[in-house]
Amino acid sequence: xxxxxxxxNESPLPPRWAQRLLIWYCRxxxxxxxxxxxxxxxxxxxxxxxxxxxxxxxxxxxLKFFRLYTVRKPEFLxxxxxxxxxxxxxxxxxxxxxxxxxFSAINIIGLAVSMSVGLLVIAFLTDLLSYxxxxxxxxxxxxxxxxxxxxxxxxxxxxxxxxxxxxxxxETIPGIEAMTLLRKEFQGDARIDEKTIIPIAxxxxxxxxFKVFTFPIIKGDPSTALRDPYxxxxxxxxxxxxxxxxxALGKTVRFDTLNYTVTGxxxxxxxxxxxxxxxxxxxxxxxxxxADADGDLLSWKSIYSNYVxxxxxxxxxxxxxxxxxxxxxxxxxxxxQNRKITLSLQPLGEIALGAHYVxxxxxxxxxxxxxxxxxxxxxxxxxxxxxxTNLSIARSMRRSREVxxxxxxxxxxxxxLGQFVAESVIISLLALLFxxxxxxxxRTQFLALAPQxxxxxxxxxxxxxxxxxxxxxxxxxxxxxxxxxxxxxxxxAIQVLKDxxxxxxxxxxxLRKALIVIQxxxxxxxxxxxxxxxxxxxxxxxxDLGFTxxxxxxxxxxxxxxxxxxxxxxxxxxxxxxxxxxxITSLGSLNGSSMKYKNPQDxxxxxxxxxDARHLPLHRHKFIAGTNFRTRPVNGTETEVIVNEQVLKRFxxxxxxxxxxxxxxxxxDGKKLTIVGVLKDFHYGTMENKIxxxxxxxxxxxxxxxxxxxxxxxxxxxxxxxxxxxWRKIDKIHPLDAKFYDDQIEEAYKQFEVMVKxxxxxxxxxxxxxxxxxxxxxxxxxxxxxKEISIRKVLGASEGRLIFLLSKxxxxxxxxATLIALPTTYLFFDKVVLAKxxxxxPIGLAELVTSVLVVMVIAFxxxxxxxxxxxxxxxxTVLKSE
Amino acid sequence: xxxxxxxxxxxxxxxxxxxxxxxxYSVAICDELEKHTGRAxxxxxxxxxxxxxxxxxxxxxxxxxxxxxxxxxxxxxxxxTHTGKVxxxxxxxxxxxLWRIIPxxxxxxxx
Numbered sequence: 001x002x003x004x005x006x007x008x009n010e011s012p013l014p015p016r017w018a019q020r021l022l023i024w025y026c027r028x029x030x031x032x033x034x035x036x037x038x039x040x041x042x043x044x045x046x047x048x049x050x051x052x053x054x055x056x057x058x059x060x061x062x063l064k065f066f067r068l069y070t071v072r073k074p075e076f077l078x079x080x081x082x083x084x085x086x087x088x089x090x091x092x093x094x095x096x097x098x099x100x101x102x103f104s105a106i107n108i109i110g111l112a113v114s115m116s117v118g119l120l121v122i123a124f125l126t127d128l129l130s131y132x133x134x135x136x137x138x139x140x141x142x143x144x145x146x147x148x149x150x151x152x153x154x155x156x157x158x159x160x161x162x163x164x165x166x167x168x169x170x171e172t173i174p175g176i177e178a179m180t181l182l183r184k185e186f187q188g189d190a191r192i193d194e195k196t197i198i199p200i201a202x203x204x205x206x207x208x209x210f211k212v213f214t215f216p217i218i219k220g221d222p223s224t225a226l227r228d229p230y231x232x233x234x235x236x237x238x239x240x241x242x243x244x245x246x247x248a249l250g251k252t253v254r255f256d257t258l259n260y261t262v263t264g265x266x267x268x269x270x271x272x273x274x275x276x277x278x279x280x281x282x283x284x285x286x287x288x289x290x291a292d293a294d295g296d297l298l299s300w301k302s303i304y305s306n307y308v309x310x311x312x313x314x315x316x317x318x319x320x321x322x323x324x325x326x327x328x329x330x331x332x333x334x335x336x337q338n339r340k341i342t343l344s345l346q347p348l349g350e351i352a353l354g355a356h357y358v359x360x361x362x363x364x365x366x367x368x369x370x371x372x373x374x375x376x377x378x379x380x381x382x383x384x385x386x387x388x389t390n391l392s393i394a395r396s397m398r399r400s401r402e403v404x405x406x407x408x409x410x411x412x413x414x415x416x417l418g419q420f421v422a423e424s425v426i427i428s429l430l431a432l433l434f435x436x437x438x439x440x441x442x443r444t445q446f447l448a449l450a451p452q453x454x455x456x457x458x459x460x461x462x463x464x465x466x467x468x469x470x471x472x473x474x475x476x477x478x479x480x481x482x483x484x485x486x487x488x489x490x491x492x493a494i495q496v497l498k499d500x501x502x503x504x505x506x507x508x509x510x511l512r513k514a515l516i517v518i519q520x521x522x523x524x525x526x527x528x529x530x531x532x533x534x535x536x537x538x539x540x541x542x543x544d545l546g547f548t549x550x551x552x553x554x555x556x557x558x559x560x561x562x563x564x565x566x567x568x569x570x571x572x573x574x575x576x577x578x579x580x581x582x583x584i585t586s587l588g589s590l591n592g593s594s595m596k597y598k599n600p601q602d603x604x605x606x607x608x609x610x611x612d613a614r615h616l617p618l619h620r621h622k623f624i625a626g627t628n629f630r631t632r633p634v635n636g637t638e639t640e641v642i643v644n645e646q647v648l649k650r651f652x653x654x655x656x657x658x659x660x661x662x663x664x665x666x667x668x669d670g671k672k673l674t675i676v677g678v679l680k681d682f683h684y685g686t687m688e689n690k691i692x693x694x695x696x697x698x699x700x701x702x703x704x705x706x707x708x709x710x711x712x713x714x715x716x717x718x719x720x721x722x723x724x725x726x727w728r729k730i731d732k733i734h735p736l737d738a739k740f741y742d743d744q745i746e747e748a749y750k751q752f753e754v755m756v757k758x759x760x761x762x763x764x765x766x767x768x769x770x771x772x773x774x775x776x777x778x779x780x781x782x783x784x785x786x787k788e789i790s791i792r793k794v795l796g797a798s799e800g801r802l803i804f805l806l807s808k809x810x811x812x813x814x815x816x817a818t819l820i821a822l823p824t825t826y827l828f829f830d831k832v833v834l835a836k837x838x839x840x841x842p843i844g845l846a847e848l849v850t851s852v853l854v855v856m857v858i859a860f861x862x863x864x865x866x867x868x869x870x871x872x873x874x875x876x877t878v879l880k881s882e
Numbered sequence: 883x884x885x886x887x888x889x890x891x892x893x894x895x896x897x898x899x900x901x902x903x904x905x906x907y908s909v910a911i912c913d914e915l916e917k918h919t920g921r922a923x924x925x926x927x928x929x930x931x932x933x934x935x936x937x938x939x940x941x942x943x944x945x946x947x948x949x950x951x952x953x954x955x956x957x958x959x960x961x962x963t964h965t966g967k968v969x970x971x972x973x974x975x976x977x978x979x980l981w982r983i984i985p986x987x988x989x990x991x992x993x
Contacts, residue, residue: 032955032958033908033945036955036958037909039952039955041909061925064925064926069930
C-alpha cells in the first residue's frame, strides 16, 4: 500500500474499504469533490476527536453520501437495456436466418443433431447420478468391498464379501450406526397351493435391513419383519402376483419343502436402485437349512455371494473404520494359507456409477463408459459449433455493413458482441426444439439396444433435466457464437462502410482451416475406430475357440432330472447327440477350483467344468494324447480328469510331455484323480482372458447344469418346437430356457456390439456434420471466387483446371487431417484398447484405408459438385452484374 | 419538478454561497451555515442541496486549483447564477412585502 505522495507517511488514513466503497458507487464527476470533502473532515476530526471517531464519522459520511444523485447508473440498468435490445436482436436474427437459408439450415440441423446426442448423455448421466438417492441415509451408507489375492493368480476385487466378515464387523468394530447382511441367489418357485407356482427372485436379508435401506414398508413392522427364521417380505407387485387383492400378511408361501410366512410388504423397488428384488427372505432361515450341507458358508474365504452394507453416524471417522477393517482382515488372514483377503469401504453413491467389481449385486456402469459417451457427444457438438463459427466468419463480408451501421448509430463493442452471441443462442435454442424431437426418437432406440440398458435407466424428462437441456443449449450457443461475435465487434465502422472489401476477413482463414482439419480428423478417427471395433467384434464371435459350437442348443435344466429330458429328446429324430455339462464355457463366466500335483505345498488355481462322457466328442475337442473318460464314476467316486496343455505347463507334469503325462495323479477337492486325456488348449473364457490351466471332470449331478443338444435339422423352428414340447412334459412350470451356443457367444459380446453401434451412430453424425460444414464452406468459397473463375474462363482456363484450382485447398486440408488421424487411431487402439484383450485381431490396413476412402469420397462429391457448378457457370452472366 | 421555488434550507445555502463570494465550497458552506444558524449542517445534506440547486440552475460550480489539502482532491467552488440572484431577490421581496402588511401591534409584546 502506497501512501499518497503529498501526505506524511505517518499520518493515519480513513478506512480503506470505505474509500473503496465510495469509489465503487459514486459517479465519476462527483467523486473528486466528495473525496476531498471527506478527507478535509477527516483531517479536522482527527485533530479534535481522535482517530477512532474520525474514522467512524468518515464511514458514516460515506454511507450518507449514498444518494440517488451520487450513485452511478447501476449495471443492472445496462442489463435491462440489453434485454430491451433482445427484441431487436430477435428481429435481426430472424432476418439473417431467413436471408441465408442454406447456412441457417446447416447450422440448425447440425446443432440439433449434435445436441440430441448431448441430451442423451445428459439424461443418461442424470439417471446414473440419481441412483439410490431415495435412501434417507445415502450420504452415510457404505458397502464393504473385498480384495482377494491368491498366490499365482491376478488380484480380484469383489463387490461381495463373506458372512463371517459381516459377523466380525458387527461384533468387533465400534462406531457403526447400523449394518445389514444380504445374500443373493435365493431363487425358487413360490407355491401357494398346487396350482399357483410362481418363480420369484428373492434376496436373503437380515433383520437390520430396514435400518440401513429406505424401502418403505406398507404392511408389517420393519424392525421385526426379517427377525425370525422363515420370514418373507414381499414387494407390492409380488404380493399381488401371489395373492391378488387379498392381504398377504401372515400368509404362507412354500419354497421346495419349506414354509415361509409373509411378515411384511414393501413398496415396489424404484428403478434407480442398484438393489432389485421381488422378495426378501430372513437371513436367519439360511443358517438352519444351509449351514450343515455347506460347511463353507460361514468361512472367511466364502466371499462370493454376500453383501454387507453399513450406515456410519454423522461426522464418523471413515479412516478409523477402515483401520479397524484392516485389523480384522489381518487377524482372519492369519488363519488361511496362500491367500489374502482385505476389506474396504465403498460409499453408496459410487456403486451405480463407478468402478466395476466382480459379483456386482445389481446395476453398475463403469466410469470410462460415461467418459467415452460424454467425450463423443462433446466432439460432435464441438464439430457443429465449428460449423457455426466457420460459416459465420465466412459470411462476415455480408454482415459487416450491418455492423458498421449499428456502430455508427452508437452501438458499442459490447452491444455488437451481445447481438451476435444472442443470435447464436437464439439459433441454438431453436435447434434445441428440433433436437428434443430427435432425442425422443433416439431414446427409444438407445434403450432398445440392449435389455440391460432398458433395466438400467429410464431417460425420462423431468423439469430438472429440461433445465439441463436449456443450459446445454445456452452454453452451446455461446460457444458457437463467441468467436464470430468477437470478430464482428472489432469491425471498424468507418472502414467497413467506406470499403467493405477492405475488411481483413482473410486473416481468419487459418482459423477456419484449422477448424476444418480438426473436424475431419475427428471424423476419421471415429470412422476408423468404428471399423476396427466392428472387425474385432466379428473376430470375437467367429473366433476359432478350439472346439465346435455349431448347431448346439444349450438347455438349462432348471433343477429337473436330466435323465427324463434325455429320454424325451432321444425320440426327436433331428437330435443327433446329447451331452451334459455343469456350465457353458467361452461365455465369460468362469468356475475355479484348485489342484495339487506331487508337491502338497504347491496348489494352484485351475478352471473347471464338469461334463459327461458325450460332451468332449460332441464339441469335437481335440485330444493331443489319451482319450475321453473311460469309466463312469460309481457312487460319486471320481477317478479321472482331463486336462489342457496349460495344466502340464503349470505343474510341469512329465516334463510337459502329453503322452507321458497320462496316468499321472493329481489331487482336487481331496480326490486323487488320474489324467486320462490331454486336450489342445482352447478358449473357455472371453477374449479378454488368457488361456489358463483348465480341467474337465466327470459330471455326476442329475438335476442341474445344462444339456447340450446337437441338432441336425433343416427346419430349426419345428425342431425347437418339438424340443419345447418335450420340455413341457417334464416341467410344466418353467418355460424352456434354451439357446444356441453361437447366439450365446454373440450375447457374451453384447456390450461390445452396443458400443460399436453407439460409436458407429455417432460417427455417422460426426461425418454428416463435418460434411455439412465443408459443403457450406465450399459453397461460400466458390461464390466469392465466382468472378475470378469467370475471368479465368474467359481467358481460356479449362473446366478441369478450374475445378483443381477450387478444390486443391480443401483437399490439402483433408490430407492433413488424414495424416493426423490415422496414426493416432492406430496407436491408440494398438497400444491402449486392444492391449486389454488377450486375443484380438491385428488392425487391418483395410479398416484404415476404408475410412479414408469413405471420407474422401463424400468430400470429393461435395467439393466436386459445387466446383463443377462454378466452373460451368456462364462468365457473361457473372461478369455482367459488375 | 419543483420549479424554481426555493425551499427554506435551499435559500439559506444559496445565501451562504452569495455571502462567501469566491470561497464557497461545501465544507466552508457548512461551517458558515453552522456559524449563522447555530444548527449542525451535515455535509451530505448540504451536498444534496447544492446538487439540487445546480440542477435548478440557481448555482454553477467549477473545480478549483489542486492543493495539497484534502488529500490532493480539488475543491468544487459554487457561485450564484443570475437566475439564482433573481430567485434570492424574489424571495426577499416576498418576505418584505409580507412584513410590510403585518400590523405593528401584532407581533409586539408577544415575544
